[in-house]
Amino acid sequence: MPKYLLLLISLFLIAGCSKHDSDEAPLSLVKPTNPTPSLIHSESRSTDEDMLQSIEEDIEKQKELYDAAIVKNDDTVLVAYKVRHLQRFHMKKIEKDVKGKLEDKYPDVKFIVSSDFKIFLEVVELHEQLKNPQFSAKEAQKKFDKIVKLKKELT
Numbered sequence: 001m002p003k004y005l006l007l008l009i010s011l012f013l014i015a016g017c018s019k020h021d022s023d024e025a026p027l028s029l030v031k032p033t034n035p036t037p038s039l040i041h042s043e044s045r046s047t048d049e050d051m052l053q054s055i056e057e058d059i060e061k062q063k064e065l066y067d068a069a070i071v072k073n074d075d076t077v078l079v080a081y082k083v084r085h086l087q088r089f090h091m092k093k094i095e096k097d098v099k100g101k102l103e104d105k106y107p108d109v110k111f112i113v114s115s116d117f118k119i120f121l122e123v124v125e126l127h128e129q130l131k132n133p134q135f136s137a138k139e140a141q142k143k144f145d146k147i148v149k150l151k152k153e154l155t
Contacts, residue, residue: 035069035124038126040071041141055079055106067120069120070123075108077109082115082117125143
């Protein structure tokens with residue numbers, strides 16, 4: 001009985017110590033969230049929204065992927081996605097294919113593509129923050145730049 005009590009207390013401590021700024025981010029590791037593509041700054045909002053919708057559809061067509069978070073800022077699009085479990089051995093090839101297809105279809109746009117869970121969590125968190133009216137465009141820009149820097153550090 002004391003072992004079970006110790007285990008239960010440990011689980012509560014671990015669960016209580018995990019910190020996330022959003023409600024969706026912790027759950028995004030275990031279930032698909034499919035957040036709507038977001039824009040931080042755009043010259044032509046309706047054109048960019050159409051392009052983001054098209055990018056999302058292109059990502060959904062990839063059978064190796066099952067969840068994606070997309071954010072656009074100026075001429076850079078950040079695409080973070082999750083790979084199906086049995087496809088994890090081919091992650092480099094999948095990333096190269098996804099980036100290549102997107103760059104071929106949208107040559108004027110710079111793509112940053114990642115299958116890393118940390119990047120995915122950060123992008124989902126940015127989506128959540130963008131829903132908040134008190135979250136400024138400057139803060140969103142800083143968060144976007146932080147994610148891009150994190151991606152560059154991981155490669």
